[in-house]
Amino acid sequence: xxxxxxxxxxxxxxxxxxxxxxxxxxxxxxxxxxxxxxxxxxxxxxxxxxxxxxxxxxxxxxxxxxxxxxxxxxxxxxxxxxxxxxxxxxxxxxxxxxxxxxxxxxxxxxxxxxxxxxxxxxxxxxxxxxxxxxxxxxxxxxxxxxxxxxxxxxxxxxxxxxxxxxxxxxxxxxxxxxxxxxxxxxxxxxxxxxxxxxxxxxxxxxxxxxxxxxxxxxxxxxxxxxxxxxxxxxxxxxxxxxxxxxxxxxxxxxxxxxxxxxxxxxxxxxxxxxxxxxxxxxxxxxxxxxxxxxxxxxxxxxxxxxxxxxxxxxxxxxxxxxxxxxxxxxxxxxxxxxxxxxxxxxxxxxxxxxxxxxxxxxxxxxxxxxxxxxxxxxxxxxxxxxxxxxxxxxxxxxxxxxxxxxxxxxxxxxxxxxxxxxxxxxxxxxxxxxxxxxxxxxxxxxxxxxxxxxxxxxxxxxxxxxxxxxxxxxxxxxxxxxxxxxxxxxxxxxxxxxxxxxxxxxxxxxxxxxxxxxxxxxxxxxxxxxxxxxxxxxxxxxxxxxxxxxxxxxxxxxxxxxxxxxxxxxxxxxxxxxxxxxxxxxxxxxxxxxxxxxxxxxxxxxxxxxxxxxxxxxxxxxxxxxxxxxxxxxxxxxxxxxxxxxxxxxxxxxxxxxxxxxxxxxxxxxxxxxxxxxxxxxxxxxxxxxxxxxxxxxxxxxxxxxxxxxxxxxxxxxxxxxxxxxxxxxxxxxxxxxxxxxxxxxxxxxxxxxxxxxxxxxxxxxxxxxxxxxxxxxxxxxxxxxx
Amino acid sequence: xxxxxxxxxxxxxxxxxxxxxxxxxxxxxxxxxxxxxxxxxxxxxxxxxxxxxxxxxxxxxxxxxxxxxxxxxxxxxxxxxxxxxxxxxxxxxxxxxxxxxxxxxxxxxxxxxxxxxxxxxxxxxxxxxxxxxxxxxxxxxxxxxxxxxxxxxxxxxxxxxxxxxxxxxxx
Ligand code: FES
Ligand code: FES
Numbered sequence: 020x021x022x023x024x025x026x027x028x029x030x031x032x033x034x035x036x037x038x039x040x041x042x043x044x045x046x047x048x049x050x051x052x053x054x055x056x057x058x059x060x061x062x063x064x065x066x067x068x069x070x071x072x073x074x075x076x077x078x079x080x081x082x083x084x085x086x087x088x089x090x091x092x093x094x095x096x097x098x099x100x101x102x103x104x105x106x107x108x109x110x111x112x113x114x115x116x117x118x119x120x121x122x123x124x125x126x127x128x129x130x131x132x133x134x135x136x137x138x139x140x141x142x143x144x145x146x147x148x149x150x151x152x153x154x155x156x157x158x159x160x161x162x163x164x165x166x167x168x169x170x171x172x173x174x175x176x177x178x179x180x181x182x183x184x185x186x187x188x189x190x191x192x193x194x195x196x197x198x199x200x201x202x203x204x205x206x207x208x209x210x211x212x213x214x215x216x217x218x219x220x221x222x223x224x225x226x227x228x229x230x231x232x233x234x235x236x237x238x239x240x241x242x243x244x245x246x247x248x249x250x251x252x253x254x255x256x257x258x259x260x261x262x263x264x265x266x267x268x269x270x271x272x273x274x275x276x277x278x279x280x281x282x283x284x285x286x287x288x289x290x291x292x293x294x295x296x297x298x299x300x301x302x303x304x305x306x307x308x309x310x311x312x313x314x315x316x317x318x319x320x321x322x323x324x325x326x327x328x329x330x331x332x333x334x335x336x337x338x339x340x341x342x343x344x345x346x347x348x349x350x351x352x353x354x355x356x357x358x359x360x361x362x363x364x365x366x367x368x369x370x371x372x373x374x375x376x377x378x379x380x381x382x383x384x385x386x387x388x389x390x391x392x393x394x395x396x397x398x399x400x401x402x403x404x405x406x407x408x409x410x411x412x413x414x415x416x417x418x419x420x421x422x423x424x425x426x427x428x429x430x431x432x433x434x435x436x437x438x439x440x441x442x443x444x445x446x447x448x449x450x451x452x453x454x455x456x457x458x459x460x461x462x463x464x465x466x467x468x469x470x471x472x473x474x475x476x477x478x479x480x481x482x483x484x485x486x487x488x489x490x491x492x493x494x495x496x497x498x499x500x501x502x503x504x505x506x507x508x509x510x511x512x513x514x515x516x517x518x519x520x521x522x523x524x525x526x527x528x529x530x531x532x533x534x535x536x537x538x539x540x541x542x543x544x545x546x547x548x549x550x551x552x553x554x555x556x557x558x559x560x561x562x563x564x565x566x567x568x569x570x571x572x573x574x575x576x577x578x579x580x581x582x583x584x585x586x587x588x589x590x591x592x593x594x595x596x597x598x599x600x601x602x603x604x605x606x607x608x609x610x611x612x613x614x615x616x617x618x619x620x621x622x623x624x625x626x627x628x629x630x631x632x633x634x635x636x637x638x639x640x641x642x643x644x645x646x647x648x649x650x651x652x653x654x655x656x657x658x659x660x661x662x663x664x665x666x667x668x669x670x671x672x673x674x675x676x677x678x679x680x681x682x683x684x685x686x687x688x689x690x691x692x693x694x695x696x697x698x699x700x701x702x703x704x705x706x707x708x709x710x711x712x713x714x715x716x717x718x719x720x721x722x723x724x725x726x727x728x729x730x731x732x733x734x735x736x737x738x739x740x741x742x743x744x745x746x747x748x749x750x751x752x753x754x755x756x757x758x759x760x761x762x763x764x765x766x767x768x769x770x771x772x773x774x775x776x777x778x779x780x781x782x783x784x785x786x787x788x789x790x791x792x793x794x795x796x797x798x799x800x801x802x803x804x805x806x
Numbered sequence: 807x808x809x810x811x812x813x814x815x816x817x818x819x820x821x822x823x824x825x826x827x828x829x830x831x832x833x834x835x836x837x838x839x840x841x842x843x844x845x846x847x848x849x850x851x852x853x854x855x856x857x858x859x860x861x862x863x864x865x866x867x868x869x870x871x872x873x874x875x876x877x878x879x880x881x882x883x884x885x886x887x888x889x890x891x892x893x894x895x896x897x898x899x900x901x902x903x904x905x906x907x908x909x910x911x912x913x914x915x916x917x918x919x920x921x922x923x924x925x926x927x928x929x930x931x932x933x934x935x936x937x938x939x940x941x942x943x944x945x946x947x948x949x950x951x952x953x954x955x956x957x958x959x960x961x962x963x964x965x966x967x968x969x970x971x972x973x974x975x976x977x
Contacts, residue, residue, distance in 0.1 A: 031899055031900065031902070031968070032899070032902065034907070035898070035899045035904060035907070036899070037907075038904055038907030038910050039882075039891070039895040039898050039899055039904070039907075039910060039914065040842070040882070040883070040885075040886060040891075040895070041840070041841070041842015041843070041881065041882035041883045041911045042842065043842075043907050043908075044841075045841075045844070045908065047835075047841075047844075047845070048835075048841035050836075050839075131832065131836070132825065132827065132828070210942075211942065212906070212908075212942055213844075213846045213852060213854055213906070213908040213909050213940060213941070213942050213943075214844070214846065214906070214908045215846070262906075262907065263906060264844070264846075264906045264907070264908030265905075265906040265908060265942045265943055267942070296848050297846065297847040297848045297849070297852075298848055518906055519904075519905035519906025519907065519908075519943050520905070521905065685902050686902070688902075689902050689905055689943075689944060689948055690905070691945075692944055692945030692946075692947045692948065693905065693942070693943045693944055693945045694945070695945050696944075696945035696946065719847070719848060719849045719851075720847045720849050720851035720852060720940070721849045721851060725940055725942070727936075727937045727938075727939070727940065727946075728932070728933040728936050728937055728946040728949070728950065729933050729934070729937045731945055731946050731947070733929070733947060733950075734945060734947050
């Protein structure tokens with residue numbers, strides 16, 4: 020008998036072997052014979068009417084093969100395409116441009132440089148229009164109407180959405196002893212994966228097959244959308260999402276450049292590659308946040324939180340292109356009651372159009388839980404400030420208790436499992452909280468600014484139950500297929516796809532754990548719609564909760580199939596068999612077992628099988644999650660602020676995460692590290708600012724500042740494990756937790772440091788200038804630009 | 807205008823006719839098919855394009871191919887030797903120093919240079935060395951550990967190669 024191999028646990032990644040050799044295949048690494056290159060002409064204006072476009076000079080360029088404009092596309096009925104929120108978006112502008120960087124014309128040429136040269140030869144006559152840049156002005160009487168392409172449209176209003184019980188909340192607030200209020204902006208940011216977006220499209224005229232190698236987090240959804248948008252038969256479309264250089268939500272939607280590459284290939288009969296540059300990525304692809312929030316929190320004088328009231332103005336840009344389940348126009352912002360036990364809550368969200376790039380749900384935000392967690396965690400600290408209470412103590416007093424789970428929230432969510440006090444205490448212990456406060460007192464006496472910030476977050480990930488959650492009518496369930504070859508090696512085909520999460524390793528581990536074969540014996544196929552079953556993709560931390568679940572289920576199905584084969588081999592009833600990792604054996608007779616490898620061979624052999632068993636060892640499954648999973652965590656951040664310059668230095672960051680059962684702890688920790696760096700970036704550095712004409716002031720890495728190794732401390736991690744009761748192995752998903760949970764910890768720490776100046780709130784990003792303004796009594800980011 | 811250039815890349819000599827404006831990163835990727843060197847920004851900020859030009863790390867998006875005429879270039883593809891993976895490659899595998907892998911080639915080239923010039927780099931030395939490069943996935947922690955691993959390995963403090971460690975699962 021061999022020792023049973025282990026599936027779950029730290030294991031080095033299989034995919035690394037190619038990456039460390041420079042042998043990954045990213046979209047821009049794909050080269051096809053005869054391939055042409057596309058380049059996009061973009062609008063220099065935020066809002067302008069297009070009087071005319073002259074492409075004759077570009078067409079005459081010797082290396083140019085095609086020039087596409089909105090008119091060309093209109094002829095193919097492709098000038099507009101549906102967005103993920105049921106709006107429409109211009110592929111190439113026909114009537115007007117509605118944001119700076121909007122796509123106007125597309126050149127296909129023989130090489131990259133020539134395509135760029137030809138852009139200069141296109142002459143567009145623009146008639147500039149007044150622009151709506153500040154969302155707070157979007158609904159003003161005299162605001163220019165951005166979407167006059169939509170019939171009957173007379174304003175910039177997109178939607179009103181509300182959740183919770185307004186009457187109950189109002190009643191709580193009317194009688195509460197303490198009410199604290201705060202306005203806050205979660206500024207527009209961009210996920211900026213290191214690889215920009217792009218595609219190589221190839222229409223084979225003979226077979227009629229369209230193959231698109233593209234930076235997508237959701238290859239199957241893209242295939243269906245291309246079928247709808249381009250009117251192509253879906254079985255003739257193959258989407259390949261090869262190695263992807265980071266996604267973070269930026270690569271969920273379909274961008275005009277992809278569609279133009281496809282049309283370019285149709286028109287020229289050649290493969291066409293389009294890769295955007297960094298400025299194009301920052302200026303035109305899916306941004307995140309841009310939530311103007313007003314929050315109110317009610318409590319008793321001794322700090323029992325009673326209720327929350329929130330109003331949000333959501334800036335969705337020029338087209339409503341947020342990626343989120345259809346019934347959730349504000350994403351999952353509805354979980355804004357966070358981790359606290361309260362009596363009543365209400366929130367309303369109004370979405371508006373502005374002359375800025377479309378998008379809105381991106382950047383590891385778990386469908387806007389980032390904004391929700393920031394809001395409630397800032398409000399709790401504001402309340403602590405007003406009550407003169409320690410923020411850790413205030414949280415202790417109000418966190419949900421373990422016996423309240425499964426917890427039905429005041430806004431209709433059912434939190435699956437949690438032990439919040441344990442996570443908080445673990446984090447406070449790791450940080451040495453009492454000691455830090457003592458150090459802070461000493462420092463304050465010396466006039467030094469040190470801050471300690473806490474945040475506690477609850478996430479809701481793994482969308483989602485098909486009944487409630489779909490994207491453009493596609494239910495958010497995932498398929499998987501597992502095949503065990505005659506020699507006992509296996510191939511798992513997954514609908515979701517990796518942008519660095521390490522699926523080739525963790526999903527092999529999931530199968531390994533269920534079948535008792537080494538993870539190295541399981542090959543994971545993903546990111547190719549011709550090779551994998553349907554599913555909605557990798558975003559919203561849904562791989563482990565949804566595709567992970569279906570993987571376990573399909574492996575268990577194969578295991579049950581193996582049981583029947585083993586029963587035929589051993590000539591006993593399946594009921595008499597018992598499983599241990601890697602083999603079925605006859606109960607009471609350990610030596611009688613058959614390994615999975617032996618069973619696999621037998622399943623493909625001449626063995627006589629029961630009537631209803633077809634032979635071979637494989638299975639397919641679709642998993643429709645009964646609920647979301649709810650990871651949570653407690654973070655403590657320690658900062659030092661230079662009183663002279665306003666410079667913030669993050670000295671320590673303690674993160675205790677509970678994502679249920681961890682499949683590969685090394686990979687989990689790596690994802691947490693990345694998210695914590697995001698938090699420092701958003702809290703202190705990153706913002707997509709605009710001037711009043713709509714000029715983008717964050718269109719390159721010179722202006723859009725991302726954290727480097729020098730801004731990040733050495734992360735200190737801890738964990739608790741509270742399994743999800745409904746996920747087959749109790750796992751919850753971790754990809755976005757740290758990005759969601761860390762910004763408020765950093766901001767709370769900075770505000771805590773500024774306590775001697777009486778600062779109660781200041782808007783992100785807390786650049787030296789912003790800290791300085793806050794100290795001067797100007798905490799809100801009323802300006803749109805960085806100053 | 808077209809210019810003929812000869813560049814030694816990872817020990818082999820290549821002669822090509824190129825436009826003077828061709829960036830070294832595009833020369834390596836598109837002309838030579840060495841796609842391990844990546845491209846991630848327009849402003850010399852991200853460092854995913856780092857290669858060595860005559861033994862000094864440079865951002866190949868900021869060097870013209872013609873400037874490399876008569877010089878030698880080393881890329882990530884040139885790290886692995888006859889005796890196996892370079893210790894920095896092993897370190898990144900052993901310490902989970904990469905996720906999407908896009909920044910990795912540039913990080914590896916800088917790490918190799920750092921250890922050549924400073925065999926026992928401190929955490930601060932490593933952070934300083936890679937501070938001109940971005941990673942969006944790892945939060946840098948494991949990159950720092952990876953570089954340390956490589957330095958310790960070269961100093962003889964670690965015996966096992968990452969291949970020995972393999973992909974076994976530690977429960
Ligand atoms: S590509 Fe970004 S620094 Fe060279
Ligand atoms: S591993 Fe993805 S950018 Fe560094």
